[in-house]
Amino acid sequence: MSTQAVKLTSKGAATRRRIVEAAADLMFVHGVAGTTLDQVRDHAGVSSSQIYHYFADKDALVRAVIDFQNDAVVSEQESAFAQLDSVAALRSWRDEVVAHQRRVQCQGGCPIAALGSQLGELDHDARSGVAAGFHRWQAAIRQGFDAMLDNGTLPAGTDVDALSTAMLASLQGGLLLCQMHRSTAPLEAAMSTMIDHVELLATPAR
């Protein structure tokens, strides 16, 4: 909505996207404040004026980066989440998340969370953009719990909204501890414990 109503050539759209991707890459590694527009210019292979041709200022670029990361992180898994309709499926999802963190040596954490923490109290547009990404993510996780309600894995009346929120929180907190400690152990502990809880809820006999 905010982004310009100016016409974009296919070529123009391509350079715009290159700029956003370059900015997203750099900001993930060096942080928002630690990324200069000159770095973005070089990394994207454009000239200084291009950036200001497509974005009003650095804040506008940052907002575009948030949208980009929301899409990159959530949409990738969005379809897969609907299939998370059993405890075993949750566990293999956890294994994938942990394996990915191991691959990147526990660096960077969650791109959305990183942007949120850095801009939370500075740029309210950025904050609500991050909130929107989290909301979308939580809704995706919730799909799986809804399915578990349908197939009888979870007993009727289970608060799947709270459960999906708690699951996302565990994931985010686990990722933060994983990043700080440079170890996947806390991430595994956080996600496994939450999944164990789902399993206990799913166990009818009590």
Place this chain on the structure above:
Amino acid sequence: MSTQAVKLTSKGAATRRRIVEAAADLMFVHGVAGTTLDQVRDHAGVSSSQIYHYFADKDALVRAVIDFQNDAVVSEQESAFAQLDSVAALRSWRDEVVAHQRRVQCQGGCPIAALGSQLGELDHDARSGVAAGFHRWQAAIRQGFDAMLDNGTLPAGTDVDALSTAMLASLQGGLLLCQMHRSTAPLEAAMSTMIDHVELLATPAR
């Protein structure tokens, strides 16, 4: 260890502390990069040269701020955590955390986590400092679970290490969502769900 071995007058120590506190305040609100040393100078009521008299550079000041926040956040509750030896005690602790966030209108999140997210991949000293704070925090939470093992609330063999790590992750993730959404609901969901799990573990009949 890193901080200078230079002698500090009681007056000097006071000034040094004022600088760190001012920096901690400002960085909590405006972020590390968003806080200038001129702001710190004014807020602490010192002159520019003072800051460089007590700290080598901005990074050194940031590291002192991390130590300060570690102490402020963790040590305050450290003793209280040992008393968290029942599910009811955990719930009232959760209520306090939620009430505090409501008081500050869900702004700022966790000071330690904020510093960690902002500096995670930039300053490795800072990152390990934050990791130390989290470790200390987790150990404090663990005390309560150890007590619950002793008093028989939790069955023997419970992995209290994983449990306390998961609890801290839920708290951190909940605080992040709380800050982004400007609502305590996600924080309540995250902590309550984790406490519910402890309650289920504590329920012997299954």
Place this chain on the structure above:
DNA sequence: ATAAAAATGGATCAGCAACTCCAGAAAAGA
């Protein structure tokens, strides 16, 4: 073909923020 709009290159500016310097005041030690 030709005018209009969009895209690009690169030099340049202006402000700010980290950091320095030095002189002088206060305090400690002998």
Place this chain on the structure above:
DNA sequence: TCTTTTCTGGAGTTGCTGATCCATTTTTAT
């Protein structure tokens, strides 16, 4: 007391970074 160390004040300097400007090329539309 007097010498040495620590503490303080504030004016400077330097480099970087976000932002601007304008000329030129490329594309689109009629």
